[in-house]
């Protein structure tokens with residue numbers, strides 16, 4: 589059964605989506621079968637993995653209009669699958685509000701596919717609203733990216749309070765998977781000081797791998813490619829590959845040899861990319877079936 593990890597921090601722009609996309613892709617590269625669930629109406633994790641949404645999205649599964657299996661698309665990056673979203677998801681928040689057990693919608697939806705994956709990563713929006721509550725209720729654990737800047741810890745205590753509240757009611761098993769330092773600029777004292785402060789505060793919860801500020805990481809999403817494909821030698825790629833190893837070792841999952849997609853494999857097939865992105869409805873249904 590998949591380990592379900594929510595990537596959350598209500599502070600905006602701290603690297604949640606960058607981490608969800610690239611960690612999902614490197615875990616798939618390391619042989620895991622991964623489902624990325626885009627719980628943000630911004631839909632950046634969907635486009636960042638090169639997925640073009642067709643008629644069904646996570647919204648349809650959450651509102652009960654479609655089976656989750658029919659809302660999942662296979663990416664080009666090995667065994668990485670995506671339950672994608674767009675602005676429609678903002679409407680789901682309002683629609684779910686009036687329902688009984690409204691915080692459990694995602695958990696109930698994912699129950700149908702949990703056995704089909706090794707890891708499920710959920711990209712959360714920058715708020716502690718109903719979509720994030722659904723993610724934290726569905727998750728086994730939460731991975732918290734913290735940007736290495738002056739106000740880094742501001743808001744983290746609010747998140748920790750929310751986690752405690754959720755543990756008391758909606759999800760008693762929820763744990764912190766790890767805290768990830770992002771956008772670290774090792775050349776500035778400030779970045780290093782903040783990193784030290786976070787480590788002092790959260791001790792062993794903090795991943796040894798840190799994500800440097802790296803312009804290649806901000807370029808990759810516009811190509812719909814994870815960083816280890818877009819620029820495998822970049823500092824960003826090396827950092828996320830290292831994080832992938834650390835996450836697997838914390839989960840006590842040994843890397844398995846399944847399908848490994850290398851940069852070379854995909855660069856050669858790049859000309860077909862536009863075509864592959866626009867999968868037909870028929871293909872999508874086929875993929876969804878193979879996930880059953």
Ligand SMILES: Nc1ncnc2c1ncn2[C@@H]1O[C@H](COP(=O)(O)OP(=O)(O)OP(=O)(O)O)[C@@H](O)[C@H]1O
Nearest residue numbers: 600601602603604605606714771800801802805806
């Ligand atoms: N390590 C990095 N180095 C350079 N740029 C980065 C890095 N990580 C993320 N970025 C860029 O910073 C911006 C914010 O990152 P991202 O979208 O991952 O944050 P987020 O927490 O998901 O934001 P939101 O709260 O809006 O969902 C994006 O433009 C992204 O490309």
Ligand SMILES: [Mg+2]
Nearest residue numbers: 604605628632
């Ligand atoms: Mg985001």
